[in-house]
Amino acid sequence: MEHAEGQQQHPVGLYFKVWILLFVLSTFSYLVDYLEFQGYLRWTLIIVFMLLKAGFIVAIFMHMVWERMALVCAILLPPLALGVLISLMAIEGDTTFLIRSIVFGQEQQQSQCLEQSQECEHSEG
Amino acid sequence: MTQSSQGSGGESLSTNENLDNTSADGVQGLVADWASDVEVFKDVPWGKAMMWIFLLSDTFIFTCFLTGYMTVRISTTVPWPIPSEVFALTIAGHHIPLVLIAIMTFILITSSGTMAMAVNFGYRKNRKVAAILMLVTALFGASFVGMQVFEWSKLIIDEGVRPWSNPMGAAQFGSTFFMVTGFHGLHVSIGVIYLSIVARKVWRGDYEHTNYEIIEIAGLYWHFVDLVWVFIFAFFYLW
Numbered sequence: 020m021e022h023a024e025g026q027q028q029h030p031v032g033l034y035f036k037v038w039i040l041l042f043v044l045s046t047f048s049y050l051v052d053y054l055e056f057q058g059y060l061r062w063t064l065i066i067v068f069m070l071l072k073a074g075f076i077v078a079i080f081m082h083m084v085w086e087r088m089a090l091v092c093a094i095l096l097p098p099l100a101l102g103v104l105i106s107l108m109a110i111e112g113d114t115t116f117l118i119r120s121i122v123f124g125q126e127q128q129q130s131q132c133l134e135q136s137q138e139c140e141h142s143e144g
Numbered sequence: 145m146t147q148s149s150q151g152s153g154g155e156s157l158s159t160n161e162n163l164d165n166t167s168a169d170g171v172q173g174l175v176a177d178w179a180s181d182v183e184v185f186k187d188v189p190w191g192k193a194m195m196w197i198f199l200l201s202d203t204f205i206f207t208c209f210l211t212g213y214m215t216v217r218i219s220t221t222v223p224w225p226i227p228s229e230v231f232a233l234t235i236a237g238h239h240i241p242l243v244l245i246a247i248m249t250f251i252l253i254t255s256s257g258t259m260a261m262a263v264n265f266g267y268r269k270n271r272k273v274a275a276i277l278m279l280v281t282a283l284f285g286a287s288f289v290g291m292q293v294f295e296w297s298k299l300i301i302d303e304g305v306r307p308w309s310n311p312m313g314a315a316q317f318g319s320t321f322f323m324v325t326g327f328h329g330l331h332v333s334i335g336v337i338y339l340s341i342v343a344r345k346v347w348r349g350d351y352e353h354t355n356y357e358i359i360e361i362a363g364l365y366w367h368f369v370d371l372v373w374v375f376i377f378a379f380f381y382l383w
Contacts, residue, residue, distance in 0.1 A: 027360060031261070031264055037260075038260070045246075045253055049242065052381075053241060053242075069377075073371055077367075079260075081363075087185070089186070093184075098207070101207045101211075108212075109218065112219040115218075115219035116218055116220070119220075123221055
């Protein structure tokens, strides 16, 4: 398909098909919200449509499927390291939430005690 | 670098001297040493390789922002405002959730399509059509930024959202929203300026002696802006 050095010339029809596909996928992801899907179904659908859209943009519009392996690896492998960051911060966020729930819960209890101004010592134990 | 008179060890010095480009000293030697690398990305114009590496670094920046957003949203004990309701609009008596964001998404995808067309016409050496398609892309981008201005002003003035507080729930909503969408909007704005400049030069015929890979390089940036929006739309607006 390539004509000259580094040239990415591909049939227009392919771009149109991907273009329409991206429209359809965007409509689907909007419908996830419009039809008020909740819970794991919602999250799964959001992730699936997001990854499909991102994949088509990178592969076709950004020509990644036609690039040499050296460039593909140099660009697409480093972001995998971000998975480590995301998982670590998810664990960290959960821990922070847990500690906040405990500490803020106690503070709330104490302020309630002060309002009632009695029986605090007993309820603490 | 060990080429000077006090070079380390006789053996390594003699092997170095066998290479052609170690003969130069000082600044010339520095340039020769750095330029002696072999070409890694074969058949890829250097500008395209550089754009890809820049986009890779940008990926890390946006992921850091989105990860920060994830962390504060997980860790807050205050309920997160429901984006579907926050970004709803009432048009002609109908209350439609997320409608402006949906329109913005479609506009950005349309602009990505016109950009892909511009790249195609550029490689066909049809520079006038390519330049017009790039300008159309830039106009779509500008309208996207315009809608974002509308969205921001509605949120700030009508809803009272601030980076440190908002009436709907967790205070972190405002800070992450302005940070993430602001940085993306900045990218779109810079893209509009960048595309306009390249489109003008393409129209004038400045790149007639090249293969018009410059349009593909500008296109890579624009598609990346669209790509980032896909993730922001999924994680910030839909989640």
